[in-house]
Amino acid sequence: MTAVRLKKIAAIAGALVISAGVLAACGGSSSDSDLVRVNGSEPETGLITTTTNENGGGRIVDRLFTGLYYYDADGNPKPAMVDKLDTTDNKNYTITIKKGWKFTDGTEVKAHNFVDAWNFGAYTPNAQKQQSFFAPIAGYDEVSSENPTVKTMSGLKVVDDYTFTVALKQPAIDFKLGLGFTPFKPLPDVAFKDIKAFGENPVGNGPYKLQTWQHNVKADIVPNPDYPGENKAQNKGISFVFYTSLDTGYADLQSGNLDVLDTIPTSALRTYKQDLGDRAIDKATAQNQTITIPERLAHFGGQEGVLRRQAISMAIDRKQITTNIFQGSRNPSKDFTASSLPGFDGNLPGESNLEYNPTKAVALWNQANAIAPWSGKFVISTNYDGGHKEWTDAAANSIKNTLKIDAEGAGIPTFSQLRQQINDKTIQTAFRAGWQGDYPSMLEFLEPIFVTGGGSNDAGYSNPTFDAKVREAESQTSAEASYKVVGEAQQILLNDLPAIPMWDYVNNAGVNTGVKAAITWSGLPDYENITK
Numbered sequence: 001m002t003a004v005r006l007k008k009i010a011a012i013a014g015a016l017v018i019s020a021g022v023l024a025a026c027g028g029s030s031s032d033s034d035l036v037r038v039n040g041s042e043p044e045t046g047l048i049t050t051t052t053n054e055n056g057g058g059r060i061v062d063r064l065f066t067g068l069y070y071y072d073a074d075g076n077p078k079p080a081m082v083d084k085l086d087t088t089d090n091k092n093y094t095i096t097i098k099k100g101w102k103f104t105d106g107t108e109v110k111a112h113n114f115v116d117a118w119n120f121g122a123y124t125p126n127a128q129k130q131q132s133f134f135a136p137i138a139g140y141d142e143v144s145s146e147n148p149t150v151k152t153m154s155g156l157k158v159v160d161d162y163t164f165t166v167a168l169k170q171p172a173i174d175f176k177l178g179l180g181f182t183p184f185k186p187l188p189d190v191a192f193k194d195i196k197a198f199g200e201n202p203v204g205n206g207p208y209k210l211q212t213w214q215h216n217v218k219a220d221i222v223p224n225p226d227y228p229g230e231n232k233a234q235n236k237g238i239s240f241v242f243y244t245s246l247d248t249g250y251a252d253l254q255s256g257n258l259d260v261l262d263t264i265p266t267s268a269l270r271t272y273k274q275d276l277g278d279r280a281i282d283k284a285t286a287q288n289q290t291i292t293i294p295e296r297l298a299h300f301g302g303q304e305g306v307l308r309r310q311a312i313s314m315a316i317d318r319k320q321i322t323t324n325i326f327q328g329s330r331n332p333s334k335d336f337t338a339s340s341l342p343g344f345d346g347n348l349p350g351e352s353n354l355e356y357n358p359t360k361a362v363a364l365w366n367q368a369n370a371i372a373p374w375s376g377k378f379v380i381s382t383n384y385d386g387g388h389k390e391w392t393d394a395a396a397n398s399i400k401n402t403l404k405i406d407a408e409g410a411g412i413p414t415f416s417q418l419r420q421q422i423n424d425k426t427i428q429t430a431f432r433a434g435w436q437g438d439y440p441s442m443l444e445f446l447e448p449i450f451v452t453g454g455g456s457n458d459a460g461y462s463n464p465t466f467d468a469k470v471r472e473a474e475s476q477t478s479a480e481a482s483y484k485v486v487g488e489a490q491q492i493l494l495n496d497l498p499a500i501p502m503w504d505y506v507n508n509a510g511v512n513t514g515v516k517a518a519i520t521w522s523g524l525p526d527y528e529n530i531t532k
Contacts, residue, residue, distance in 0.1 A: 032239070035220060036515070036530045038260040039249045040240030041385065042216050044416045046199015049185045050121030050128040053456060054419055055436060059524055060240055061182055063221055064204035068095065068114075069180035070231050073529075075286070075440035075521035077180050080229050081109065081205075083162070085179075090171040090477070096163045101228055103188040105203045111164040113186035119143065119152045120192065121183050129423075130183035132448060132455035136175055136474070138167045172474045173482050174443050181438045207233045207528055218242055231528050238527055244385040244414060250510075259515045259532055260525050264508040265387045269327040272510060281509040282329070285523035286338040286437035288445070289330070290499040291380055291395065292459050293430040299374060307368035309497040310353055312378070314361035315402035318354070321394045322503055329508050333501030335490050337445040340504070340521070343483030344442065350494030354501055358402045365403050377406040379429040383418040384411040388432055395502070422458050433458060433499060437522045442486050446470060450498055461498035 043057030052061045068082035084096040101109040120126055122134040122143045134140050138155030142148060155167035168175060178184065186205065191198045202210055207229060208221035222237035241258065243249045246265035252258035254275065264272045264280075273280045293309055295301045300308060318332035331339055333354050334346035368374070380396050382388040392409035400407040410429065412418045421427040435445055435456075448454045451470055452462040469489035476482040507523045515532040517525050 032220075034236040035222075035239040036235050036237070036259045036527075036532055037239045037241055037257070038525060038527070038530075039246075039258065039262060040219070040242055042242045042414070042416050043219075044419050045129070046196060047202045047210070047213075048128075048191075048195065048199045049187060050117060050126075050130050050183050051199075052182065053129040054415070056242070056415065058182060059527070060210075060219055060221065061202075062206070063208040063238070063527060064202055064206045064210060065182070065185040066101075066204075066206040066227075066229055066231075067180050067182075067185035068097070070229070071180050071439060071521075072231075073518055073520045073526045075437070077177060077439070078230065080180070080231070081186070082179075085176065087176070090173055090175065091168045093166040093168075093175075094159075094163065095166065098228075099162055101205055102226060103203050103205045104209045104224060104226075105188060105190060107188055107190075109186050109188075109205050110161045111158050112161075113188060114184075115156045115158050115164050116189075116192065117187035118156060118184065120187065120195075122153055123151050124148050126195075128183075130455055132451075132453060133178070133181070133183045135453075136168045136170075136172045138169050140169070170471065170475055171477070173476055173479070174439075174441050174474060177441055178439050178444065207231055208238065211237065216242055234529050235531055238530070246385075246387040253510055253512060256512055259512040260509070260517045260530060261511075262507065262509045262519065262523065262525050263387060264510060266325055266390050269325075269329060269508065272508065276510045279511050279513065279515075281507075281511065281517070281519055283507050283509075283519045283523075284340045285505050285507045285519065286340050286440060286445075286521055287434065287505040287507070287523045288333065288336070288338050289391075289432065289434045289502040289504070290333075290336075291430055291502060292433045292499045294425075294427075294459050295498070296425075296460055297428065297430075298376070299368070299372060304368045304371040306496055307364050307371070308374075309500060310495075311361045311364035311368065311403065312399055313353055313497055313500045314355065314357040314364070315399045316395050316500070316502070317356040317398050318503060319356065321391055321398070325390050325394060326503075329506045330503035331506070332503050336450075336493050336499070336501055337442040337490075338437065338504040341437070341440060341442050341445070343479065343486065345483070345487050348487050348490055348494060350491050353494050353497065361402050365405075374405065377408065379408055379410050380432060381410045381412055381418065381421075381427060381429045382432040383413070383415040385414050391502075392432055425460075431458075436524075440521060442483070443470065443473060446486070446489060446493075450493060459498040461496070463492060463496060466492045466496075 041056035066080045069077040070080045081097045083098045086094045121128045139153035157165045207227045209224045211220040211222045213219040219240045223233035253261045322330040380392045382392040396407040396409045448456040473482045473485035511517050517530040
C-alpha cells in the first residue's frame, strides 16, 4: 500500500461519502454525465507523487503522472517513458527517456525532472511520505538524515536532457520492477515553486489531467489529449466520488448513480451476485488486512509485547470471520504478503502463530502477565467509511472471549482521520491496517512497512536481523533465490508480529448496466480501459 499506498499503506483506503442526492447536486451538466463515476475517498494530502501514500489519493495521482513504466492489469511492467535501461549488475543503471513527452503545462519532460523529483522526495526537510522508497539509492542516507547537509543524492547524475544514471548502495533485484510506482514519476519545474499549491492543482504527464477537486465530495479527471503513451484513456474521463459508506456506494450502483464500485460492502456480500448478475466481478488480488499494535503502547514493548501479540493473533478465529462476514471472499493469512504474488509460500515456519489456538493463546497471555500484569481495555480502532466495522468488532469479540479481557472495536469516521492519527502517532490503540501492492513483489509488502524507518512503518518496528534479511533478499540475482530469503525474513516477522496478518483478498466489485470494467492485480479498477 502509499503501499500507499498504501500505500501505499499505503493502507487500503476506506471509501466513500456521498449519497445519490449529493451526486445529483454535483452533477447535472452533459460533460459530467460523460464521466465514468467510480468510488474513491478524500486524499489525505495534496496530489503529489512523492508524498501520496494512501489509496484515496494514489488512485488519482497514478492517472495524472506516468513514469518510466506503467503496470498493465496483470501487474506486468510496460515501457512508458523509458526508451532504454541498461544495467549489468542490478546496481548501476543508465536510463534514457523518450523525447517529446510533455507535462500539461507544455514543458517537455526531461531527465532532470526525474532526478529533481527523486531528490525532492528523499530530502528530509521536505517531509515526503514516500521518502523511504529512495533508500536504495547511493547518497540517500545523507539527504534523509535528521539534519541533512546536502540536498541531492550522490547516486543520481543527469547526463543530458534525456539520460540519467542511478547508482544504488547495493544490488537490488526489485529496483527496476518498482520504477513504475508513484514516487518514481517525474515532477515539472513548476512543482518546486510552491509544492503545496501544486498539490491542489497538479500538472502531470499522465493519461489524464485534473479538471476539478471538490474536497470531501469528488475529483474529476479528463483525458490528456497530448498523451503519447500506450495506456491512453479509453473513456471521456473519470469522476472519483468520495463516499463515507460503502453501503451508500452500493445503493448508488444499484440505482445507476455510480458506474464502478471496486469493493462490495460486507452487508451485501450474501446477495450481490444475485443483485448484479453478470455485472458482478470477482478476482484474487494482492491486498491484505492486518491489525497493527505499536510497540510504544503499554504492555506491548519487549518480550511482554511479543507474547501478547502472539496470544492475540491466536485468539482470533479468522476462518469463522472470513466465512460468516466475508462469505469466503477473504483468505486467512499465511504470511505478511498475499497469496496471488509470485513466490508466495503458505507453509513458512511460524505460520502457526496465525492459526486460531485458544489454549495456546491463553498460555501465552499468562506468560506475558508474569512479566507485567495486564490492565485496561484492548481496543482496535478502524475507519468506518470502508466496511471495516463488522470484522473489527468480530475480532475484538474473539479476543475478548478467548483471553477473558475487555476488548472492543472503535470507530473513527473517515480513513483520512484515522491515517492522520497514525501518521502523527497520537493514536493510543491498536488499529486496522493493510497493504495494496504498488508493484507485484513480496518485498514491496515488507520493506515500507517493517524495515527500520520505512515510510509506512506505523508500528515503529525495528529489528536489525530482519533488516539484514531484506537487504540479502534484494541482493540476490535470481527471483527464486530472493523468494527463499524473503521467506526467512518473514519467519522473523511471524515471531515478532509487528502487525497481525488477518487475510488477503478476493476482490468483489460491481459495475453499472452497460459499463465494461476489469479489476487489476492490485484490486483497483483498470481505470484507463473502463468504457460506458
